[in-house]
Amino acid sequence: MYELIKICDKSYYINSPAKIGLYLNGNDEVYLVDSGNDKDAGRKIRQHLEKNNWRLKAILNTHSNADHIGGNKYLQSQTGCKIYAPGIDCDFTRHPLLEPSFLYGGFPPKDLRHKFLMAQESDAEYLTAEALPEGMTILPLPGHFFDMVGFRDANDVVYLADSLSSKETLDKYQITFIYDIAAYLNTLENVKGLDAALYVPAHAETTDNIAPLAQINIDKVNEIAEKILLFCKEPLCFEHILQKLFQSYDLTMNFDQYVLVGSTVRSYLSWLKDTGKVCINFENALPLWCSI
Template identity: 75%
Template sequence: MYELVQIAENSYYIQSPAKIGVVKLNDTDVCLIDSGNDKDAGRKVRQHLDANNWHLTAIFNTHSNADHIGGNQYLQNKTGCKIYAPGIDCGFTRHPILEPSFLYGGFPPKDLRHKFLMAQESNAEYLTDDALPNGFQKIPLPGHFFDMVGFRNADDVVFLADCLSSRETLEKYQISFIYDVASYLDTLEMIKRLEAKIFVPAHAEATDQIAPLAQFNIDKVNEIAEKIIAICATPLCSEQVLQKLFAEYGLQMNFEQYVLVGSTVRSYLSWLKDMGKISARFKNNQLLWERVKPQ
């Protein structure tokens, strides 16, 4: 873990729970794509920087989930590097309490206020095209989180952030976190058509052929959607839908799974309602979801 892997002339990644991209800008300067999940990840990154006599100029965060911005504060304090984050995610990066609050839907209990869901604050600036190094291109990747982006660099390496999961992860955990299901599927369809020398997903192996994994993720989304529709054959509240989905996949509930999968299931319910596949109604002061029967 935390090995430095070279994948092109000036492109590397650090193997970690969420891969950290490293791109050489010249003989001495480098930038990072994300920073890992905590201060310890930041320390491991700094060891690689020192070993190679590299100067860190900037961190480009793909989005604001804690496992991608957790090393920001440490590295910024130690190197003075700039930090950039896209759109709404810049606000979450500056104020990390927003992530567990958003997931929980209110002020989060202590069980959710920890490094896996709430990174340390860092002084992030809004990501603009002007902030990108020469040869960099920003790739919008909406769906997983608010304004997530990926990057293509001059080596024709594409860093894909969290827009897809590995087969192994999906087979083990079944339900990956999604904020906007419709945008997520659009992003995966776009990824299927994308070409590059090599693709680096944050949570899957680097590859020069990304389309099969993108399709596998699409198929899993559609499978989950069909299960939710079937579960809603009887009118149920979202908590009951969540419970039945956990039972269907043999998952074990805890606080983190409750907010991550719970938020995702509510996103599926919104998407399915907007498509006219399920309906919502209030009964006895309870919001119930029900499958729309074919005409």
């Protein structure tokens, strides 16, 4: 784990739970795509930098989930590097308490204020094209999180962040976190149509053909939506829909999964309501979802 893998010329990635891109700009100046999940990840990244006599110029965060920004604070304090993050995700990077608050829907209890859901805050700036090294471009990848992006570097390597999951991950967890279902499906269709030398997803193996995996992710989204519509043939409150999904997929619920999957299921219900497939009625002070 945390091996430095050379792709070609100046393009690398660090093989970690959420892959970290590394682009060598010139002889010694490095740009990272994300920073890992915590201070220990930051230390391992720094060891690679020191071993190769590289200087960290900037961290380009794809989005603000804790497993992608967890090394920010350590690396910034050690190197003085700049940190850039896109749109709303920049605010979450500056104020990480926003993430568990958003997921829980209120002030989060201590059970949710941990490094898996809440990184240490870092001094991030808004990502713009001017922050990138020559030859690198931003790829908008909304859906999984608010303003998530990926990057295409000068060697035609595309870093895809959390825009899709491996088949193994989908088989194990079934319901992966999605903030905006419509935007996520649109992103997956766009990813299917990308042409690049190599794709580096954060949570799947690198590949030169991303379309089949994108389709697997699309199929899983549609499968979950169909399950929800089936359950809602009888009016159900949200908690019962969530319970049925966990039972259907034989998933184990804990507090983290309750807020992560729960937030995702609410996003499915929003999408299904906006597309005219479910409605919500209020009976005896209880909101009930029903298929149309």
